Structures are given as C-alpha cells and as structure tokens.
Amino acid sequence: MAEGVLILSIVVATLRAATPLLLAGLGELVAERSGVLNLGVEGMMLMGAAAGFAVRALSGNAVLGLMAAMLAGTAMAAVFALLTLRLLANQVATGLALTIFGIGLSALTGLPWAGVPAPGLAATIWPGLAHAPPALQQVLLLDPLVWVAFACVFAVDWFLRRTRAGLALRAVGESAEVAHALGTKVLRIRLAAVLFGGAMAGLAGADLSLAYTPMWAENMTAGRGWIALALVVFATWKPWRLVAGALLFGFVTIAQFQAEAFGLSLSPDLLATLPYLATIVVLVLISRDSTRLRLAAPAALGKPFRPTD
Amino acid sequence: MPDSPPPPPQAATPLLAVIGLSKRFGAVMANADVALSVMKGEIHALLGENGAGKSTLVKMIYGLVEPDGGRIEWEGREVRIPDPNAARALGIGMVFQHFSQFETLTVAENIALGLGGREMPDALAPRIRETAARYGLAVDPNRHVFHLSVGERQRVEILRCLMQAPQLLILDEPTSVLTPQEAQSLFTVLRRLAAEGCAILYIGHKLEEIRTLCHTATVLRAGRVAGTCDPRLVSPMELATMMVGSELVQPRRRTHKPGRVVLTVNDLTLEPGDAHGIPLQGVRFELRAGEILGIAGVAGNGQKELLAALSGERLSRPSAIRLGAEAIGALGPVARRRAGLGFIPEERLGRGAVAELSLAENSMLTRLASPVVAGGLVRRGAARALAKRLIERFKVRAAGVGASAGSLSGGNMQKFIVGRELDARPLVLLAAHPTWGVDVGATIAIRQALLDLAAAGAGIVVVSEDLAELFEIADRIAVLSSGRLGEAVALSQLTLEAVGLQMTGHATAECLDAA
Ligand SMILES: Nc1ncnc2c1ncn2[C@@H]1O[C@H](COP(=O)(O)OP(=O)(O)OP(=O)(O)O)[C@@H](O)[C@H]1O
Numbered sequence: 001m002a003e004g005v006l007i008l009s010i011v012v013a014t015l016r017a018a019t020p021l022l023l024a025g026l027g028e029l030v031a032e033r034s035g036v037l038n039l040g041v042e043g044m045m046l047m048g049a050a051a052g053f054a055v056r057a058l059s060g061n062a063v064l065g066l067m068a069a070m071l072a073g074t075a076m077a078a079v080f081a082l083l084t085l086r087l088l089a090n091q092v093a094t095g096l097a098l099t100i101f102g103i104g105l106s107a108l109t110g111l112p113w114a115g116v117p118a119p120g121l122a123a124t125i126w127p128g129l130a131h132a133p134p135a136l137q138q139v140l141l142l143d144p145l146v147w148v149a150f151a152c153v154f155a156v157d158w159f160l161r162r163t164r165a166g167l168a169l170r171a172v173g174e175s176a177e178v179a180h181a182l183g184t185k186v187l188r189i190r191l192a193a194v195l196f197g198g199a200m201a202g203l204a205g206a207d208l209s210l211a212y213t214p215m216w217a218e219n220m221t222a223g224r225g226w227i228a229l230a231l232v233v234f235a236t237w238k239p240w241r242l243v244a245g246a247l248l249f250g251f252v253t254i255a256q257f258q259a260e261a262f263g264l265s266l267s268p269d270l271l272a273t274l275p276y277l278a279t280i281v282v283l284v285l286i287s288r289d290s291t292r293l294r295l296a297a298p299a300a301l302g303k304p305f306r307p308t309d
Numbered sequence: 310m311p312d313s314p315p316p317p318p319q320a321a322t323p324l325l326a327v328i329g330l331s332k333r334f335g336a337v338m339a340n341a342d343v344a345l346s347v348m349k350g351e352i353h354a355l356l357g358e359n360g361a362g363k364s365t366l367v368k369m370i371y372g373l374v375e376p377d378g379g380r381i382e383w384e385g386r387e388v389r390i391p392d393p394n395a396a397r398a399l400g401i402g403m404v405f406q407h408f409s410q411f412e413t414l415t416v417a418e419n420i421a422l423g424l425g426g427r428e429m430p431d432a433l434a435p436r437i438r439e440t441a442a443r444y445g446l447a448v449d450p451n452r453h454v455f456h457l458s459v460g461e462r463q464r465v466e467i468l469r470c471l472m473q474a475p476q477l478l479i480l481d482e483p484t485s486v487l488t489p490q491e492a493q494s495l496f497t498v499l500r501r502l503a504a505e506g507c508a509i510l511y512i513g514h515k516l517e518e519i520r521t522l523c524h525t526a527t528v529l530r531a532g533r534v535a536g537t538c539d540p541r542l543v544s545p546m547e548l549a550t551m552m553v554g555s556e557l558v559q560p561r562r563r564t565h566k567p568g569r570v571v572l573t574v575n576d577l578t579l580e581p582g583d584a585h586g587i588p589l590q591g592v593r594f595e596l597r598a599g600e601i602l603g604i605a606g607v608a609g610n611g612q613k614e615l616l617a618a619l620s621g622e623r624l625s626r627p628s629a630i631r632l633g634a635e636a637i638g639a640l641g642p643v644a645r646r647r648a649g650l651g652f653i654p655e656e657r658l659g660r661g662a663v664a665e666l667s668l669a670e671n672s673m674l675t676r677l678a679s680p681v682v683a684g685g686l687v688r689r690g691a692a693r694a695l696a697k698r699l700i701e702r703f704k705v706r707a708a709g710v711g712a713s714a715g716s717l718s719g720g721n722m723q724k725f726i727v728g729r730e731l732d733a734r735p736l737v738l739l740a741a742h743p744t745w746g747v748d749v750g751a752t753i754a755i756r757q758a759l760l761d762l763a764a765a766g767a768g769i770v771v772v773s774e775d776l777a778e779l780f781e782i783a784d785r786i787a788v789l790s791s792g793r794l795g796e797a798v799a800l801s802q803l804t805l806e807a808v809g810l811q812m813t814g815h816a817t818a819e820c821l822d823a824a
C-alpha cells in the first residue's frame with residue numbers, strides 16, 4: 001500500500017514538474033514552426049509568474065491570476081514581435097534581451113510579493129485536500145493546469161496537422177518567401193504564433209507561482225524557460241514528442257529528491273545534466289539522417305522576412 | 310510542326326490590358342511604360358533578353374510587385390491587384406520562374422496552399438489525381454516535394470494553376486527545366502486550355518517553341534516594349550534580332566583533336582541518396598582533353614546521382630573516378646576543385662550561388678586559390694576585381710559587384726555562375742544544363758565559351774536534356790537511362806531521333822543502324 005502511494009506520488013510529481021515545461025515548450029514550438037525563434041521564453045515565464053501571483057493575491061481569484069499571467073506573457077511577446085517582425089531585429093539577440101528584461105522587470109514588480117505565502121491551486125480547489133486519504137491526496141494534487149497542458153498538446157497537434165491555418169503556419173516556417181509569393185499573410189501568421197507562444201509561456205510561469213510552488217521568488221523559474229527551448233529541439237518540433245521530453249525532464253527533477261529517499265547518493269548536479277545530454281543525443285541521432293532532419297526542422301527558423309516592396 | 314496553333318477567337322475587349330506600367334529598382338529601370346494586351350484564348354509570348362523585365366512585368370500582374378506607375382485593366386475595367394489572392398480571385402494563375410514550393414510539404418499540401426481556399430490537402434488529393442490524369446501530368450499527391458525531380462516539380466506548379474481553373478495563366482519560363490517530351494506534353498495542355506478560352510501569357514527563351522505555340526509575341530528590351538509581332542510569320546533570327554537589337558552570330562566549332570584521357574569513370578556504382586533516388590549501376594566512360602562529352606537522358610534517370618558522384622558531393626570508391634592519373638573518387642568537392650575539376654550545378658540558387666551574398670563574395674565561393682585567397686585570408690579587392698571581370702566578360706546585367714546574387718534575373722545569375730567556373734580554367738568541367746533559362750544571345754555566348762574552353766585543352770562533360778544543345782556542342786553523346794550509362798557515340802554516327810529513342814528506353818542497336 002505504502003509502496004503504491006510512493007509510486008503514485010512519483011507519477012504525480014513527475015506530471016506536475018512536467019507541466020510548466022510542456023506549456024512553455026508548446027508555445028515555443030508553435031512559434032518556431034512558423035519560423036520565429038524566440039529565446040525570451042524564460043523572461044516571459046517570469047513575467048507570467050509574477051503577474052499571476054500578484055493578481056491572484058490582490059483579487060483572491062486564481063482564474064484572474066492565470067489570465068493576467070497569459071496577458072503578461074503576451075505583452076512581452078508583442079514587444080518581441082514588434083522588434084523582430086516589424087523592425088527586422090535579429091531574433092536571437094532580441095530573444096536574449098527579452099529574457100534579461102523579463103528577469104529584471106519581474107523582480108521589480110514582484111518585490112512586494114516576495115516570500116508571501118499562498119495556498120496552492122489544488123488546495124484552493126479542493127478545500128478538504130489535507131484530510132483526504134494519502135492516495136486520493138496525490139491524485140487531487142493534479143490540478144487543472146496539468147490537464148490543460150495535455151489538452152493543449154492534443155489541440156496543437158491537431159491544429160498543425162489537420163487545419164488549413166496549421167498548414168499555412170508550417171508553410172510560413174518552411175519558406176516565408178514562397179508563402180508570400182503564393183499570397184499567404186506571412187507576418188500576420190508569425191505574429192499570431194509569437195503571441196501564442198507568449199501566452200503559453202505566461203501560463204507556464206503562473207503554473208509555477210500558483211500551483212507548483214505557490215509563492216513568488218525572484219528568478220523562480222530557475223532555467224525552466226531554457227529547458228523548454230531545448231525540449232522543442234529534443235521533440236524535433238513535434239507536440240507529442242514534447243510530452244515525452246517534458247516527462248523525462250520532470251522525472252529527472254523528481255528523481256533528484258527521490259534518489260535521496262531511496263538512499264541513493266547520486267550527485268544532483270549530475271542528474272540535472274541528464275536531460276541536456278539526452279537532448280544532445282537526440283540531436284545527433286536526428287542529424288544522422290539528413291532526410292529526417294530536413295523534414296523535422298522548420299527551414300526558415302530564425303530567418304527574418306522582408307516583403308519586397 | 311504539324312499541329313500549328315488554332316487562330317485565337319476574336320473578342321472586342323482584351324481580357325487583360327496593361328497600360329504604361331513602370332517599375333524601378335534602385336538604378337535599374339525594370340519596366341518603363343510597358344503596354345500589353347491579351348485576348349481570351351490567346352497564347353501570348355513575352356520575349357526578351359535576361360534582365361529585360363519580363364518577370365517583373367508578370368509579377369506586377371500577379372500582385373507581387375507594386376507598379377510605380379501605369380494601370381492594369383481586366384475585361385475592360387481598371388483593377389488594383391495588391392496581392393496574389395486578388396490576382397487569383399480575378400482568375401489569374403502563375404507558374405513562377407523559380408520554384409515556389411515548400412520542399413518538406415507534400416504535393417497535395419503545396420497545391421492546397423497555392424489555391425488559397427479552405428480545402429484540406431487530403432480532400433484535394435482525388436481532385437489532384439483527376440486533374441493530373443486529365444492533362445497527362447502524372448504526380449503522386451502524397452510525395453514530399455524535395456524527393457521530386459525538377460521536371461516533376463514543374464508539373465506540380467502547373468497542376469497547382471490548373472486546379473484553380475484560371476482565365477489567364479502566366480508561365481514564366483516553364484520549359485527551361487523540362488525534357489523535350491515533357492515540354493511537348495505541356496504544349497498540348499496549353500493548346501487545350503487556350504481552345505477552352507483560357508488566355509496564356511508565356512515567357513520563354515526557346516524561339517522555336519514560341520513559334521509553334523504562340524499567336525502573338527511582345528518583345529521587351531531593357532524594360533521597354535521593342536515591338537509586337539506574330540511569331541509564326543517571322544524567323545527565329547528576326548525575333549532574336551528584335552530582342553537583342555543587333556544581329557547574332559552562331560557558335561563556331563573548332564576542329565576536334567582529342568588529347569590524353571583527363572577523366573576516367575570506371576564501374577561507378579552508387580546507392581541512391583534517398584528513397585526515391587536512382588542507383589547508379591556500373592557507369593563507365595572516358596573523357597579526353599579537348600573533348601565535350603554530352604550526357605543525354607530524361608530527368609530522373611540518375612542525373613542527380615551522377616552529378617553528385619562526379620562533383621564530390623557523394624563519395625565513392627577512390628579508383629572509380631580518376632582525374633588524369635589521380636584517383637579522386639573518395640575526395641570531397643573542395644579537393645576535387647583543387648585537383649582541377651570545375652562544376653556548374655543544376656540549381657543556381659542553393660548549389661551554385663548564395664542569394665544573400667554579393668556577387669564579389671559569390672565569385673570567391675569556388676575560387677580557393679590565389680589571387681582571391683592568399684595565405685588563408687580573403688583578399689576582397691581581388692574578389693571584387695574577379696567579379697567585375699566576370700560581369701564584363703559574360704555581360705551579366707547587375708547593379709555592380711556589390712549586388713546580391715538574389716537580385717539578379719534568373720538568366721543573369723546563370724551567366725555569372727557559368728562565367729565563374731569557366732574563368733577558373735579547369736582541367737575538367739562538369740556542366741549541368743548550362744543554358745537553362747538563358748536568353749538566345751547569352752546561350753550562344755555560353756556555348757561558344759564551352760567550345761573555346763575545350764579547344765584550349767579542357768575536357769567537358771555536359772549533362773543536358775536539351776538534345777539540340779548537345780548536338781550543337783558535344784563531340785560524343787552517351788545516354789543515361791535508369792542509372793546506366795550507354796556507350797558514348799561520336800556525333801557523326803548519331804541522329805536526334807536515335808538519341809531521343811534511346812532516352813525513352815528503346816534498344817540501341819537498331820537506332821545506330823538507322824543512323
Ligand atoms: N527585387 C529586385 N531588386 C532589385 N533589382 C531587381 C529586383 N527584381 C528585378 N530586378 C532587376 O530588374 C531587371 C529586370 O529583372 P527581371 O527579373 O524582370 O528580368 P527577366 O526579363 O525576367 O530576366 P530573365 O530572363 O533572366 O528571367 C534586372 O536588371 C534585375 O536585376
């Protein structure tokens with residue numbers, strides 16, 4: 001029985017740790033499939049985390065908090081879109097700047113909330129959580145955002161493969177020039193994709209500050225935005241593979257704690273590098289087959305598009 | 310040609326009228342006060358040298374380039390065409406000079422995107438098959454475009470337009486990449502479309518084609534209309550003179566005296582690079598100094614693989630390919646260039662040149678020796694001088710050595726690349742379709758340059774589907790079919806018909822007897 005609960009708790013903890021990665025990664029995946037590389041995920045997540053926590057604390061309403069987080073992420077993405085799509089700034093440099101900007105701005109706006117305790121999302125939804133039997137308690141910890149993340153994977157995958165707009169988005173990521181020559185609205189599609197990426201990153205941030213570790217602390221994303229970026233490549237730009245990647249990363253995060261519980265002394269630093277090693281291995285594997293690499297990576301990724309007159 | 314085009318039906322107002330259209334790119338006046346009208350059911354040729362402004366004109370009609378001045382009338386009413394969607398809504402379809410395809414998407418997905426409607430690729434597939442079958446343009450809707458040969462890709466482009474049932478079909482040099490057979494079947498399609506009332510605006514450089522296909526021709530010279538005529542009533546020479554503004558001289562062959570063997574290919578066998586490629590099977594030939602060997606064949610019979618193997622993009626057994634006495638089969642492209650092998654690839658952008666780089670920078674790409682590169686350092690001055698020399702010698706129309714390769718018209722880009730390779734004075738030159746999309750004047754110039762290079766002692770392999778071209782410059786011709794290379798036969802023992810038959814896979818013996 002106790003072992004069952006332990007396994008269940010590992011599964012639940014893995015799912016919870018995977019959720020922010022999945023949300024942020026999915027947003028970035030869509031942006032990259034349209035050909036835009038936004039390295040500002042970390043910054044957008046932080047803004048989402050800060051805004052979500054603040055609005056929730058002020059209003060007492062978690063849903064409002066989540067919406068504020070998405071709005072904050074979208075606003076950050078809008079800045080990025082203006083600079084890279086309209087003013088044709090370099091995407092890599094702008095993305096890095098966006099992250100640095102997000103770290104600073106979130107620290108500033110989040111200052112009053114630092115260290116303020118707050119109930120977790122699950123505890124808010126299920127007031128009786130603390131008194132439930134252990135097994136049920138574990139299951140109840142799977143808050144709605146976990147399910148939202150998986151629903152989003154399903155929706156994004158369906159959108160990309162099965163809809164006209166999804167096809168157009170992939171086409172724009174393949175070659176903006178050709179898409180333009182065929183009359184596709186390149187910039188409009190890219191703008192939408194970047195804004196979606198921002199909203200998802202904001203939501204991912206809120207998942208951290210409202211559900212995963214319900215609090216606000218400066219730089220609390222601790223590099224998860226970068227992991228999400230790596231995951232997109234790991235997943236070779238495919239939504240369902242992103243799930244596999246996020247679960248792997250989530251599990252490794254959990255394993256660092258669980259290994260100690262089992263009395264295994266693995267260096268946490270070593271464990272933390274595992275996912276990155278896995279990403280590199282996957283990159284090497286997909287690069288071995290040029291056909292597959294060509295099919296996987298959006299050909300126009302990171303290339304600015306300048307419509308001729 | 311027995312099937313000369315039927316007379317166009319006479320209508321009062323033209324379907325499309327272009328009046329006083331102008332467009333300037335920086336210092337270049339691409340179009341100046343151009344007037345043109347196309348009737349329903351008419352096949353209208355648009356002729357002109359490379360850089361004369363043909364593509365610019367049709368891009369304005371298709372809503373891709375905004376005119377600086379002038380107007381466009383559709384069925385007598387003035388229209389504004391801000392983007393391709395507007396053009397499509399009017400009933401205008403266009404096949405672009407450079408492929409407008411998404412390589413990693415399937416044929417059906419590409420066509421769905423090109424139609425601009427709401428239909429999903431899967432729902433479109435049966436209709437694509439049906440249209441393809443009706444016009445004899447076999448393609449598999451589910452294949453990825455990057456697996457297709459250029460000929461097949463062209464078919465997809467044409468199919469994309471046919472699917473929208475256009476009233477005006479614009480084709481920007483559609484046959485420059487087609488085999489003669491493919492071109493003929495395209496003409497059948499076009500004649501049928503015209504008979505159904507579709508107007509066709511046809512850009513091309515092959516004057517014989519124009520004369521059998523088109524009812525009217527408008528000639529552009531340096532952005533202006535130089536004249537309009539009925540191409541059936543004037544000779545190709547007259548047309549060419551109208552385009553160039555002066556008389557043309559045909560290329561001259563020097564007497565042939567083969568020297569020592571410079572390139573030996575011995576039992577070259579190669580697995581295909583991808584699932585749809587053709588394996589090379591025991592290819593063998595010898596090339597002597599001063600000789601031009603033509604390799605004929607229908608696209609997709611292993612040309613891509615043979616070129617990749619010869620250029621060094623794909624490696625083989627060291628002794629399978631020998632340059633002089635040196636075994637180069639296992640050497641990469643750079644080492645082969647060093648050893649004296651020049652290569653003119655079939656794709657100008659992507660393989661031959663980098664669109665974003667300037668002409669000066671592009672001129673250095675394959676010139677790894679002094680004076681352009683010295684001691685591992687690039688010498689910009691020398692590179693600019695080289696680019697300048699190429700521009701002058703091969704009459705490339707460009708804004709200067711600083712112009713990006715992508716800003717050149719298609720034919721001018723080809724002239725530049727050919728010039729770069731010729732100028733390196735290679736021991737052996739490998740040329741894939743050297744005059745694709747190049748105008749009459751430049752075609753003659755390029756062929757003459759190849760002949761001159763051979764006369765100066767180089768061995769040249771020309772891979773081309775244009776038999777007329779091979780017959781004009783080659784000394785011997787071998788046919789590549791299903792990855793096997795036939796015996797190279799001296800030109801004096803060959804006829805166009807014999808090679809044509811061999812290309813389509815018939816026995817060789819009787820063809821040779823007939824010759
Ligand atoms: N986007 C552009 N920017 C700058 N110059 C351009 C651009 N497009 C075309 N030009 C210039 O305008 C002129 C006409 O080009 P265009 O492509 O219309 O020629 P073309 O008649 O189609 O030639 P070709 O037979 O080689 O295709 C050329 O000198 C070309 O360099």
Ligand SMILES: [Mg+2]
Nearest residue numbers: 364406718719
């Ligand atoms: Mg052109």
